[in-house]
Amino acid sequence: MPLDPQFVERMLAGDRVAIARGISMVENEHPDAVALLRSIYPKTGKAYCVGITGPPGAGKSTLTNKLAKLYRSQKKKVGIIAVDPTSPFTGGALLGDRVRMTDVELDEGVFIRSMASRGSLGGLSKTAREAADILDASGCNVILLETVGVGQSELDIARAADTTVVVLVPESGDSIQAMKAGLMEIADFFVMNKSDRAGAEQAVMSIKTVLGFKLHGEGWMPDVLQTVAQDGKGIEAVAEMIEKHRASLESAGMLVKRRAVRLEERIHELISERLHVTFWNASREKLLSSSMEQVLSFKTTPYDVVEKLLAT
Amino acid sequence: MPLDPQFVERMLAGDRVAIARGISMVENEHPDAVALLRSIYPKTGKAYCVGITGPPGAGKSTLTNKLAKLYRSQKKKVGIIAVDPTSPFTGGALLGDRVRMTDVELDEGVFIRSMASRGSLGGLSKTAREAADILDASGCNVILLETVGVGQSELDIARAADTTVVVLVPESGDSIQAMKAGLMEIADFFVMNKSDRAGAEQAVMSIKTVLGFKLHGEGWMPDVLQTVAQDGKGIEAVAEMIEKHRASLESAGMLVKRRAVRLEERIHELISERLHVTFWNASREKLLSSSMEQVLSFKTTPYDVVEKLLAT
Numbered sequence: 170m171p172l173d174p175q176f177v178e179r180m181l182a183g184d185r186v187a188i189a190r191g192i193s194m195v196e197n198e199h200p201d202a203v204a205l206l207r208s209i210y211p212k213t214g215k216a217y218c219v220g221i222t223g224p225p226g227a228g229k230s231t232l233t234n235k236l237a238k239l240y241r242s243q244k245k246k247v248g249i250i251a252v253d254p255t256s257p258f259t260g261g262a263l264l265g266d267r268v269r270m271t272d273v274e275l276d277e278g279v280f281i282r283s284m285a286s287r288g289s290l291g292g293l294s295k296t297a298r299e300a301a302d303i304l305d306a307s308g309c310n311v312i313l314l315e316t317v318g319v320g321q322s323e324l325d326i327a328r329a330a331d332t333t334v335v336v337l338v339p340e341s342g343d344s345i346q347a348m349k350a351g352l353m354e355i356a357d358f359f360v361m362n363k364s365d366r367a368g369a370e371q372a373v374m375s376i377k378t379v380l381g382f383k384l385h386g387e388g389w390m391p392d393v394l395q396t397v398a399q400d401g402k403g404i405e406a407v408a409e410m411i412e413k414h415r416a417s418l419e420s421a422g423m424l425v426k427r428r429a430v431r432l433e434e435r436i437h438e439l440i441s442e443r444l445h446v447t448f449w450n451a452s453r454e455k456l457l458s459s460s461m462e463q464v465l466s467f468k469t470t471p472y473d474v475v476e477k478l479l480a481t
Numbered sequence: 482m483p484l485d486p487q488f489v490e491r492m493l494a495g496d497r498v499a500i501a502r503g504i505s506m507v508e509n510e511h512p513d514a515v516a517l518l519r520s521i522y523p524k525t526g527k528a529y530c531v532g533i534t535g536p537p538g539a540g541k542s543t544l545t546n547k548l549a550k551l552y553r554s555q556k557k558k559v560g561i562i563a564v565d566p567t568s569p570f571t572g573g574a575l576l577g578d579r580v581r582m583t584d585v586e587l588d589e590g591v592f593i594r595s596m597a598s599r600g601s602l603g604g605l606s607k608t609a610r611e612a613a614d615i616l617d618a619s620g621c622n623v624i625l626l627e628t629v630g631v632g633q634s635e636l637d638i639a640r641a642a643d644t645t646v647v648v649l650v651p652e653s654g655d656s657i658q659a660m661k662a663g664l665m666e667i668a669d670f671f672v673m674n675k676s677d678r679a680g681a682e683q684a685v686m687s688i689k690t691v692l693g694f695k696l697h698g699e700g701w702m703p704d705v706l707q708t709v710a711q712d713g714k715g716i717e718a719v720a721e722m723i724e725k726h727r728a729s730l731e732s733a734g735m736l737v738k739r740r741a742v743r744l745e746e747r748i749h750e751l752i753s754e755r756l757h758v759t760f761w762n763a764s765r766e767k768l769l770s771s772s773m774e775q776v777l778s779f780k781t782t783p784y785d786v787v788e789k790l791l792a793t
Contacts, residue, residue, distance in 0.1 A: 203784055206784065207785070210782040210783065211779045211782070425777060429773055432776055432783050433769065436769060436786055436787055436790070439783065439784070439787045440757075440787055440790060440791070441753065443787065443791060444753070444757070444760060445752075445753055448756060461741055461744065461745065464741075465737060465744070467522070467523045467526065470522040470523070471747050471748050471751065472515055472518065472519035475748055475751045475752055475755065478752060479752070
């Protein structure tokens with residue numbers, strides 16, 4: 170079944186229904202998803218992609234929401250991809266966050282999509298990046314990729330984004346943890362949200378102290394901004410810092426380099442998928458299942474079965 | 482370099498230094514790791530593997546610790562693999578958990594290993610399963626696989642374990658979240674830890690109510706036990722329930738089936754790794770890097786480069 174060219178055209182023209190359908194195609198690994206991504210690839214590369222990560226309750230969604238409103242006031246089209254690693258234990262809090270984004274949801278210039286990463290083998294980065302490509306090709310100027318920082322997800326976001334913002338709050342002592350856990354390497358800058366709370370100044374100082382020991386490379390020095398996203402305080406400074414970081418990447422030729430790395434990764438992933446599908450034909454599947462009895466009875470090992478399969 | 486047979490022998494005899502070295506080999510993807518796993522495979526299949534998962538702060542490590550002590554009193558050798566998905570934001574709490582395990586750490590019959598899953602592409606399941614194989618072949622009778630349930634990790638644990646225990650606490654409302662998020666499917670039974678706290682009875686009742694609507698398949702009905710792990714209360718009942726579940730799996734022929742599924746998954750993973758390594762020879766790497774300029778300038782697409790690479 171060839172792709173419907175009218176559907177692709179509507180998507181590229183920014184039709185919300187077509188965009189939603191395109192993203193569902195990549196999310197569900199629809200057989201035509203690759204053909205779709207291939208056909209829109211020449212239209213990509215215009216949007217700037219900002220990753221926003223941090224602990225649960227840091228106010229990432231509120232910040233994302235306010236940033237989207239600011240970009241809208243500058244007549245930019247905004248795509249928001251909220252990736253939820255579906256922790257069974259924080260699901261409620263995340264849903265709470267979602268609700269707070271409703272005041273940009275009705276804006277025709279903002280496209281919001283929540284994605285669950287649970288169970289997807291390639292991790293969230295692949296699907297989120299493909300969704301970002303669709304939003305990019307469909308005319309979004311800025312794409313905000315938001316995810317809670319647990320496990321692997323914040324690294325995936327950093328790999329997918331041009332600029333990565335790590336959002337923290339004063340009270341939780343997260344700032345020191347973040348430093349220890351190597352968030353230094355992914356944060357292009359930090360936002361201390363809820364800065365009207367006690368301890369904000371000390372938390373900012375402690376991050377700055379640690380930052381002082383390291384330079385980020387390529388001459389960029391990550392700073393710490395303070396916001397009260399709920400009241401809209403400090404949002405403009407965040408947008409300005411994103412712009413500043415973008416300019417720094419561009420002047421150093423790093424924006425192209427980062428994109429090249431992402432594209433090479435994607436080619437590697439696509440090759441792996443294809444090799445897998447090609448390898449597991451009916452006769453090899455049959456050989457595997459007929460060998461399982463011997464493996465289970467310890468007459469052979471999984472490693473010998475692998476050799477046998479590769480020899481066919 | 483062939484494997485040192487004396488090292489393998491020491492490992493199989495339960496030498497702690499050799500076991501630690503073996504696990505490090507699989508963790509670091511040492512070139513000899515596959516040869517090691519292949520040579521010990523015939524000695525595996527004797528240990529029973531229990532997965533213990535739940536939200537941060539539920540007392541998983543304390544429960545694991547107390548279970549290990551109980552098994553030691555039954556003269557069983559115990560392996561503990563504590564998998565830490567390295568959240569930058571909960572790192573501290575997890576380290577706190579680790580400390581509480583010190584009272585079995587000095588016991589020669591208990592082998593404890595912490596593993597970080599951060600950054601490992603195959604996820605924690607592969608390395609944890611390989612480490613479990615080493616502990617199994619080295620004479621452990623019971624292996625306790627402990628991980629905090631965030632994102633993917635609790636699913637990985639369920640895939641690696643024979644019996645999966647989901648640990649909850651009364652106050653957090655996690656029980657309902659757990660139900661919603663499909664933990665039903667991975668929990669062979671639930672433990673309501675810290676059951677001396679307010680709300681324990683209601684929390685247990687709410688889980689039981691939801692459980693009442695579903696049967697677990699194969700005739701097993703997951704129950705909810707109550708513990709105060711810190712005081713050692715209810716630990717024996719947990720061990721008995723594990724034994725009961727094991728007997729149920731065995732009588733239904735499910736234990737062999739679950740192990741067959743795991744071994745097939747491992748064979749799939751090993752094949753994918755080998756296909757990847759074989760494919761990316763120097764000439765294909767060169768073709769990829771020479772195509773990147775055209776991809777970046779939109780003269781071709783990543784998808785066309787994939788076709789070109791596969792055609793060589």
